[in-house]
Amino acid sequence: MSxxxxxxxLHRREVAKTLLNARDxxxxxxxxxxxxxxxxxxxxxxxxxxxxxxxxxxxxxxxGLALAQPxxxxxxxxxxxxxxxxxxxxxxxxxxxxxxxxxxxFDNERYGxxxxxxxxxxxxxxxxxxxxxxxxxxxxxxxxxxxxxxxLDTIVNADGPVxxxxxxxxxxxxxxxxxxxxVHLKNRFRAELLGPEAx
Amino acid sequence: MEWGxxxxxAIKEAGVGQVAYxxxxxxxxxxxxxxxxxxxxxxxxxxxxEGIALSxxxxxxxxxxxMLMQSSGVGNCINMLSLIETCRFPFCAxxxxxxxxxxxxxxxxxxxxxxKQALQTAGCLVDEVEDPSDVGAKAAATIHxxxxxxxxxxxxxxxxxxxxxxxxx
Numbered sequence: 001m002s003x004x005x006x007x008x009x010l011h012r013r014e015v016a017k018t019l020l021n022a023r024d025x026x027x028x029x030x031x032x033x034x035x036x037x038x039x040x041x042x043x044x045x046x047x048x049x050x051x052x053x054x055x056x057x058x059x060x061x062x063x064g065l066a067l068a069q070p071x072x073x074x075x076x077x078x079x080x081x082x083x084x085x086x087x088x089x090x091x092x093x094x095x096x097x098x099x100x101x102x103x104x105x106f107d108n109e110r111y112g113x114x115x116x117x118x119x120x121x122x123x124x125x126x127x128x129x130x131x132x133x134x135x136x137x138x139x140x141x142x143x144x145x146x147x148x149x150x151x152l153d154t155i156v157n158a159d160g161p162v163x164x165x166x167x168x169x170x171x172x173x174x175x176x177x178x179x180x181x182x183v184h185l186k187n188r189f190r191a192e193l194l195g196p197e198a199x
Numbered sequence: 200m201e202w203g204x205x206x207x208x209a210i211k212e213a214g215v216g217q218v219a220y221x222x223x224x225x226x227x228x229x230x231x232x233x234x235x236x237x238x239x240x241x242x243x244x245x246x247x248x249e250g251i252a253l254s255x256x257x258x259x260x261x262x263x264x265x266m267l268m269q270s271s272g273v274g275n276c277i278n279m280l281s282l283i284e285t286c287r288f289p290f291c292a293x294x295x296x297x298x299x300x301x302x303x304x305x306x307x308x309x310x311x312x313x314x315k316q317a318l319q320t321a322g323c324l325v326d327e328v329e330d331p332s333d334v335g336a337k338a339a340a341t342i343h344x345x346x347x348x349x350x351x352x353x354x355x356x357x358x359x360x361x362x363x364x365x366x367x368x
Binding site for chain 2 (some may be wrong): 029049051052053054055056057058059060061062063064065066067068069072086088089091092095096182183185186189190193194198
């Protein structure tokens with residue numbers, strides 16, 4: 001098993017904090033499962049919609065939101081395993097080409113929730129190249145803090161769709177869990193974005 | 200299939216902003232009407248389950264999304280429908296049926312004969328229509344059930360209403 005991800009310099013919890021704090025009006029969809037805990041640790045709030053299931057659904061959820069709210073910036077943050085399960089959605093995003101959507105894959109080359117088994121990115125698969133091949137023009141891979149800082153403005157402000165693989169360390173971390181009540185998560189997000197009359 | 204115009208009318212009257220679809224012969228007329236409509240974002244999917252999550256995301260953003268697919272695609276949706284069920288998102292889909300009426304392709308039978316049960320098992324409320332003159336009223340009711348009644352609401356469109364496909368055999 002490839003062990004290289006155990007020494008990647010970027011720590012996912014720090015990356016989540018940097019992204020969440022880059023814009024206080026950023027709307028965030030996080031995928032099953034570690035990116036949920038990362039963004040909850042960074043600051044559990046109503047403008048984050050964490051998916052506790054629906055594996056493969058993070059990108060299309062973010063796309064529906066971005067199309068519905070073209071003046072708001074939407075970030076999908078998900079893991080490599082979750083992205084691989086719904087990889088075709090990147091082509092759907094490319095065809096729609098929403099300017100307000102960014103996708104960041106936190107790639108630790110592992111299935112974190114099931115025992116850190118390697119994903120296909122640990123050996124041969126390159127998600128940024130895949131996104132490029134599926135039609136997303138603005139893609140790339142971030143491997144350290146300098147690159148993250150240099151790319152941050154692009155991720156949260158540049159015309160999208162933007163796709164970045166962020167190589168993060170495969171490391172054991174404590175769980176920081178958001179509410180798992182889906183109705184509550186949906187309602188708090190809609191109330192924050194659309195006002196109390198949306199409920 | 201002129202009944203597609205009746206579904207289109209119901210979609211317009213309900214103020215639907217997004218229509219997600221997988222290309223389908225039965226829905227062709229309706230899909231083309233949605234693509235040509237500048238007020239509808241027509242989203243072509245690579246697999247039906249994307250449309251479930253897209254619908255949820257649209258609702259998070261305050262927009263209604265309707266999904267168009269074929270019965271074989273229902274099988275691709277099952278786990279993703281947990282998103283609708285768990286978060287109680289409104290969901291609306293129109294499904295053209297295969298494996299039901301003069302079906303020439305045995306590969307369409309497994310999903311075609313179990314579509315309704317599969318959807319119901321996944322928490323959807325399912326209605327069916329076989330008479331083209333009833334499509335308009337049932338389409339409006341299906342959309343109302345989804346977005347006013349806030350349910351997971353699916354209308355199955357009988358294979359009797361689409362031309363018999365033979366691939367020349």
